[in-house]
Amino acid sequence: MKSNILFGASLLASVAVMSSAASAQTIGFSQIGSESGWRAAETTLTRMEAEKRGIDLKFADAQQKQENQIKALRSFIAQGVDGILLAPVVATGWDSVLEEAKEADIPVVLLDRMVDSSDDLYLTAVGSDLVHEGKVAGEWLVGEVGDAECNVVELQGTTGSSPAIDRKAGFEEGISGHDNIKIVRSQTGDFTRAKGKEVMESFLKAEGGGANICALYAHNDDMAVGAIQAIKEAGLKPGEDIKIVSIDAVPDIFQAMAAGEANATVELTPNMAGPAFDALDAFMKDGTVPPKFIQTESKLFTQADDPAAIYEEKKDLGY
Amino acid sequence: MNARFLRRIAPQIATLAAVVALIAFVFPGFFDISLANGRLYGSPIDILNRGAPVALLAIGMTLVIATGGIDLSVGAVMAICGAVAAWCVRQDYGLVSTLAVSLSAGLACGVWNGFLVAVLRIQPIVATLILMVAGRGIAQLITEGAILTFNHEGLIFMGSGAVFAIPTPVLLWLAMGALVTLIVRRSALGLLIEAIGVNQRASMLSGVNARVLIVAVYMTSGLCAALAGIIAAADIRGADANNAGLWLELDAILAVVIGGTSLLGGRFSIVASLIGAMIIQAVNTGILLSGFPPEFNLVIKAGIILVILVLQSPALRVATTFIKPARSLR
Structure with missing residues (x-):
């Protein structure tokens, strides 16, 4: 009972x-x-x-x-x-x-x-809208250089992949109508640091030791991080001699931005x-009923956004 | 001996000169070399420096192929050893112990391959395929899927430092190549390796300990891959388990083939393989300098490699022997 x-x-x-x-x-x-x-x-x-x-x-x-x-x-x-x-x-x-x-x-x-x-x-x-990400990066560069002549080198993602195609198209859209900004060299870096570094080395040699390059646009942050090392080893100052804008907003690029070696990144949240x-x-x-596609914000981060603090925030997320 | 050696590597040197001439034609500033930040700076230096991983892999691969084997795992071993090195410096190991642990990992991979091939008698292409597939997984377990970055000056020096203005990776592959060549050519080892490659049973019957030698050869390959992995990780200051050494086993095999060593085993030349590695890197660097759109990269590379291999093909060599007597008659 x-x-x-x-x-x-x-x-x-x-x-x-x-x-x-x-x-x-x-x-x-x-x-x-x-x-x-x-x-x-x-x-x-x-x-x-x-x-x-x-x-x-x-x-x-x-x-x-x-x-x-x-x-x-x-x-x-x-x-x-x-x-x-x-x-x-x-x-x-x-x-x-x-x-x-x-x-x-x-x-x-x-x-x-x-x-x-x-x-x-x-x-x-x-x-996210990959084309929009590229466009945000392009528009940042337009605002940054103003009317000055600017030769851009581009590190593409893996040839034929949709991020590489869309981010390239978006960037070109962002800089269109500004004839002072020209993409002088564009080559694939396979989204990796090692290839980003190797390709940047050849860009530097092909463009008068880097003297003709005003900015680098990389389809992801990892390639930009590799390229930053190549620029440093060539005796130039990344972020000053060559402006650097990339996409993804992974923690390591915030470290580079905090050190003044990268200028801007577009977040793929x-x-x-x-x-x-x-x-x-x-x-x-x-x-x-929500719309069928909710686009996340492609937020632009620059050196003014306290990159050191964002690095601390992001580093434990498992990137 | 010297004249014979020169005749052996003459086709490779001629090919390298032709590729370099082609690049200089497309990109006139190719030979500009200057001194920047206390190290030599220029496109030819880039070729020597960027070619270091494939050159190192080609040293071990030449010996493996000479025994009639093949090592598909070298790219994955690079990823493992790079990850091990990065993990060690992040645990605050010193440079010496980091290098020791990482190189030991490479040797262990070699022992595994050698055991499968020499003791269990599994076909080399299958035996090494196991580690090729599993190795990248092991590397990912070590890095936990992320790029393990580090700021250890000593380790970074292995990838982007310089001694007497020459980049460290260049010195490392030159030293490794010289060391292995001396060991196999100043002793009977090279001859014994060739004997195994020509006919393993016959060599064993005449008293060659083929089993031990084969394991040793795969260990050498593992060691070379470990060094290449350390250089690759040090170069980007991080171990990238997904991409380090990806497809480099194929470049290393190609370097050996361009170097004129037969995939069936037997006679080999490490120097010719090293020149082969430089030819491949010269093609890669040349494509980057030429400014073609990236969609053309692989097609151009394949085209140039095809021309090189056709020029070196036995059929064409036979044809040239028929031409030679005609010349001497004139």
């Missing part, structure tokens, strides 16, 4: 726990894996954002495999989560699992990358989860 009462009490208690858990949101997050430092930072920030909002985040690392992501999504659906964040590893092959989520009335938000499925299968997609949670929240509260 006594044990029965105890059993009943514990049953009641567990029901109470369950209902309190249901009032807080449970969101599943299927991450691609740890392919890059930026990805790691995205994961860290997603967890921080979830914690800040009191969201119970179920995290699944797919180790770069789509089948793992589909499995994770199915298990989220089976657990009856309130929403799903998906950073898709590839663009195709999502139709059936997204339909399953739709049938279960679970909204799916895409992070950073797009899928080829019909857009009524997901709530919205949060991402790893905080895609913040806008995603906001959209999910609004949708669940009163059914506000």
Whole structure:
């Protein structure tokens, strides 16, 4: 008898726990894996954002495999989560699992990358506009040099990759109409430090020991960091003799900016989860349907933005 | 001996001269060398300096190929050893112990490859493929997926320092090349390695300890790769597990082939392989200096390499032997 009462009490208690858990949101997050430092930072920030909002985040690392992501999504659906964040590893092959989520009335938000499925299968997609990033960098340079003649050398990303194509197009858009700014050399640095350094060395030699170069535009910060070393080894002052603007805003470029060796970077924010949670929240509260693409801010950072402090902020995010 | 040696490396030297002449034609300022920041500065120096990793890999690769093997893991071993070196200096190890640990890691990788090839008798291309694939994962485990940066002056010196105005990497590959050449050519080792490459069973029957020699040869390759990995990491002041040494195993094999060593094993020349490595780097640097759009890089490189290999092909050599007597008759 006594044990029965105890059993009943514990049953009641567990029901109470369950209902309190249901009032807080449970969101599943299927991450691609740890392919890059930026990805790691995205994961860290997603967890921080979830914690800040009191969201119970179920995290699944797919180790770069789509089948793992589909499995994770199915298990989220089976657990009856309130929403799903998906950073898709590839663009195709999502139709059936997204339909399953739709049938279960679970909204799916895409992070950073797009899928080829019909857009009524997901709530919205949060991402950056690569062309816009390049444009912000170009516009910064226009404002920086004014009417002075400026020969720019460009370190492209991996040939044929969409960031390389879009960031190049965006930059050219940003400087268009300013004939004093010319791209004199453009070569791929494969997004790596080593190639960035090697290619910059050859740029310096090809352009009169660097005397003809007024600015460097690198499609990512890592190549800029390599190029900074090449410029220093050539006896020039990066940031002064050659202005440097790049994209991504990884911690190391803030260190360079704090030392006066880089001038500006455009942030590809790893905080895609913040806008995603906001959209999910609004949708669940009163059914506000967000636009199909939420563009994250491509924020420009310069030496005036206290780079040393931002470095301290960013260095532990897992970049 | 000397005349024979010169005749052996003559095609490689002629090719290097032709490639350099081509670059000088496209980029007239090629030969400008000056002194900046206490070190030589100029495009020819860039070739010697940037070619250091492939040159080092080619030294070990030549010996491995001479035994009839191949080492696909060298690029991944570079990534591992660079990561180990970066990890060590971040743990405040001194320069000597950092280098010792990193080079030992390279030797250990060599022992692993050698064990698979010599003791378990797995085909070299498959045996070394294992570490080629797994090695990058090991390196990523050490760096935890990020670029491990460091500011240790001693280690940075290995990549971007200079002794008597000559960049350290250049001195390192020259020294390593000279050392290994002396060891294998001033003793019977080179001959024994060639014997294994020509016919392993026959060499064993005549008393050559092929097993030990093969393991030693893969260890040399691992050691060279470790040094190349340290240089690559020191150069950018960070260990990049994803990209350090990526595809360099193919460049190293190409350097050996351009150097005229047969992939079937047997006779080899380290000096010719080193010149081969410089030819590859001269092509790379030349493309960068030429100012072509990057979409052309690989096509141009492939075209030049094709011409070089056709000129060195046995069929063409046979053809030239038919031409020679005609000349002497004149």
